[in-house]
Amino acid sequence: xxxxxxxxxxxxxxxxxxxxxxxxxxxxxxxxxxxxxxxxxxxxxxxxxxxxxxxxxxxxxxxxxxxxxxxxxxxxxxxxxxxxxxxxxxxxxxxxxxxxxxxxxxxxxxxxxxxxxxxxxxxxxxxxxxxxxxxxxxxxxxxxxxxxxxxxxxxxxxxxxxxxxxxxxxxxxxxxxxxxxxxxxxxxxxxxxxxxxxxxxxxxxxxxxxxxxxxxxxxxxxxxxxxxxxxxxxxxxxxxxxxxxxxxxxxxxxxxxxxxxxxxxxxxxxxxxxxxxxxxxxxxxxxxxxxxxxxxxxxxxxxxxxxxxxxxxxxxxxxxxxxxxxxxxxxxxxxxxxxxxxxxxxxxxxxxxxxxxxxxxxxxxxxxxxxxxxxxxxxxxxxxxxxxxxxxxxxxxxxxxxxxxxxxxxxxxxxxxxxxxxxxxxxxxxxxxxxxxxxxxxxxxxxxxxxxxxxxxxxxxxxxxxxxxxxxxxxxxxxxxxxxxxxxxxxxxxxxxxxxxxxxxxxxxxxxxxxxxxxxxxxxxxxxxxxxxxxxxxxxxxxxxxxxxxxxxxxxxxxxxxxxxxxxxxxxxxxxxxxxxxxxx
Ligand SMILES: Nc1ncnc2c1ncn2[C@@H]1O[C@H](COP(=O)(O)OP(=O)(O)O)[C@@H](O)[C@H]1O
Ligand SMILES: [Mg+2]
Numbered sequence: 357x358x359x360x361x362x363x364x365x366x367x368x369x370x371x372x373x374x375x376x377x378x379x380x381x382x383x384x385x386x387x388x389x390x391x392x393x394x395x396x397x398x399x400x401x402x403x404x405x406x407x408x409x410x411x412x413x414x415x416x417x418x419x420x421x422x423x424x425x426x427x428x429x430x431x432x433x434x435x436x437x438x439x440x441x442x443x444x445x446x447x448x449x450x451x452x453x454x455x456x457x458x459x460x461x462x463x464x465x466x467x468x469x470x471x472x473x474x475x476x477x478x479x480x481x482x483x484x485x486x487x488x489x490x491x492x493x494x495x496x497x498x499x500x501x502x503x504x505x506x507x508x509x510x511x512x513x514x515x516x517x518x519x520x521x522x523x524x525x526x527x528x529x530x531x532x533x534x535x536x537x538x539x540x541x542x543x544x545x546x547x548x549x550x551x552x553x554x555x556x557x558x559x560x561x562x563x564x565x566x567x568x569x570x571x572x573x574x575x576x577x578x579x580x581x582x583x584x585x586x587x588x589x590x591x592x593x594x595x596x597x598x599x600x601x602x603x604x605x606x607x608x609x610x611x612x613x614x615x616x617x618x619x620x621x622x623x624x625x626x627x628x629x630x631x632x633x634x635x636x637x638x639x640x641x642x643x644x645x646x647x648x649x650x651x652x653x654x655x656x657x658x659x660x661x662x663x664x665x666x667x668x669x670x671x672x673x674x675x676x677x678x679x680x681x682x683x684x685x686x687x688x689x690x691x692x693x694x695x696x697x698x699x700x701x702x703x704x705x706x707x708x709x710x711x712x713x714x715x716x717x718x719x720x721x722x723x724x725x726x727x728x729x730x731x732x733x734x735x736x737x738x739x740x741x742x743x744x745x746x747x748x749x750x751x752x753x754x755x756x757x758x759x760x761x762x763x764x765x766x767x768x769x770x771x772x773x774x775x776x777x778x779x780x781x782x783x784x785x786x787x788x789x790x791x792x793x794x795x796x797x798x799x800x801x802x803x804x805x806x807x808x809x810x811x812x813x814x815x816x817x818x819x820x821x822x823x824x825x826x827x828x829x830x831x832x833x834x835x836x837x838x839x840x841x842x843x844x845x846x847x848x849x850x851x852x853x854x855x856x857x858x859x860x861x862x863x864x865x866x867x868x869x870x871x872x873x874x875x876x877x878x879x880x881x882x883x884x885x886x887x888x889x890x891x892x893x894x895x896x897x898x899x900x901x902x903x904x905x906x907x908x909x910x911x912x913x914x915x916x917x918x919x920x921x922x923x924x925x926x927x928x929x930x931x932x933x934x935x936x937x938x939x940x941x
Pocket of ligand 1: 590591592593594595596597598599907921922923924929932933
């Protein structure tokens with residue numbers, strides 16, 4: 357319980373001095389972003405400011421009285437303007453404009469009108485610095501926001517302060533006494549990020565229910581030209597993975613292709629339930645997709661003609677990772693063996709009709725490499741021997757036929773690669789294959805032009821640390837819009853988003869290229885980090901601080917902010933509850 361001591365000119369609580377002032381005079385017109393200076397007030401070292409908006413339905417009604425008032429002012433203004441040398445009074449012109457504006461917006465666009473009050477509470481640790489800060493505040497308001505009149509409420513500090521508390525025991529005497537500023541909906545929105553009706557689109561994927569009125573919020577991720585990537589931030593246990601799963605579910609239901617890079621096997625149950633393809637890339641299971649296999653034709657020459665070269669590049673990349681790098685000569689040996697193993701089954705470079713011939717594999721490639729007696733072929737064979745004949749020969753033991761084009765949901769389980777990076781290159785090699793498949797898949801999907809695709813990375817703080825994945829996240833974030841795709845990444849560590857704090861390209865690319873941000877509650881330090889680097893109003897963080905363990909989150913889109921919560925049927929929630937695979941899966 358905070359003890360507040362009422363004083364004449366300030367409240368004192370917890371040893372701090374604070375004064376609350378009420379803004380009296382607003383400029384005639386405000387636009388979105390108008391409150392930016394509010395959220396960036398620098399009144400001095402150790403000075404804290406809090407902005408409180410109180411909004412209520414306007415008392416004023418567009419009635420006969422307003423009608424009459426408008427007519428009377430208009431008559432005055434017109435009479436004055438019509439007189440030679442006449443000059444209407446500026447206040448009257450201003451009033452007339454305001455009335456006309458309100459009439460237009462309420463009568464024609466169905467907008468509501470509200471009364472708005474804005475309190476600013478300044479807190480300091482001494483009375484002297486409080487006085488200085490308030491002086492500075494008044495000056496800043498005047499110069500930066502054209503706010504000329506501020507009511508200091510000198511003798512009413514206790515009540516003024518109470519008016520700014522959320523649980524204020526209904527003490528609204530101050531707002532009763534001082535009329536608020538009458539505004540239409542649009543103007544109010546310019547002040548308060550959360551008041552924009554709702555940010556929902558008419559169609560799209562389910563993002564949650566709006567906490568304010570429990571209306572459903574959809575986002576149409578296919579609309580417009582810009583990216584619709586999503587970054588999800590929040591501390592552990594706040595609901596990030598649940599959000600991702602719900603989004604995947606919604607996307608799948610809307611015929612999207614969904615590709616998930618799953619670190620802990622969190623998506624296993626969901627994947628089984630919806631009949632998705634579970635691609636387990638844990639090294640010890642020995643599953644792999646053969647890079648030597650040339651992809652099926654999709655009927656678009658841009659992709660079809662490149663299939664031979666793509667398979668060659670894929671193979672070279674995989675072998676290069678396993679070999680720990682290749683010399684030019686070794687690369688030549690790799691190519692020679694590849695061409696031979698293809699020719700062996702009748703695949704000819706210049707005849708695409710032969711490209712889907714069966715029989716070539718990474719194993720036949722290795723056999724041909726061993727048959728090549730040149731020194732470079734022998735040195736390459738020695739480098740990759742352990743993956744074909746040595747300790748890691750089980751790496752290529754079970755080929756996994758993945759018919760990507762016909763799968764709607766694909767989950768890559770990449771635990772091994774992420775957890776044991778230093779241990780072995782096999783996990784990394786498989787990861788590369790999986791990531792390349794994802795990229796190739798997105799390219800093919802785009803050319804077919806049928807579906808939208810969602811690429812999901814949970815545990816982003818771990819995934820962005822691996823260079824290979826980081827590059828792919830960056831690729832998706834910056835280019836996936838062209839491929840009719842959306843990238844979505846969740847992280848509980850915000851530092852991975854900025855290079856200055858140790859972030860990689862993946863994190864940075866995603867943060868800068870995600871028009872939708874989802875903010876769950878996070879630790880103070882993480883919130884401060886975000887506040888420092890992102891242009892998010894202070895009121896949003898103030899709200900965010902109250903969302904701990906509520907499963908509510910703040911969504912930011914180009915339309916503004918809103919507070920949402922997922923309302924999920926119990927069976928769906930149960931399905932999402934799995935936290936990682938049990939050992940053995
Ligand atoms: N909207 C929600 N309604 C009810 N329970 C939820 C909701 N969102 C998350 N949960 C529950 O909260 C717990 C933590 O959620 P989770 O998504 O795993 O968090 P995170 O991924 O951020 O660590 C889970 O048990 C989950 O079922
Ligand atoms: Mg999680």
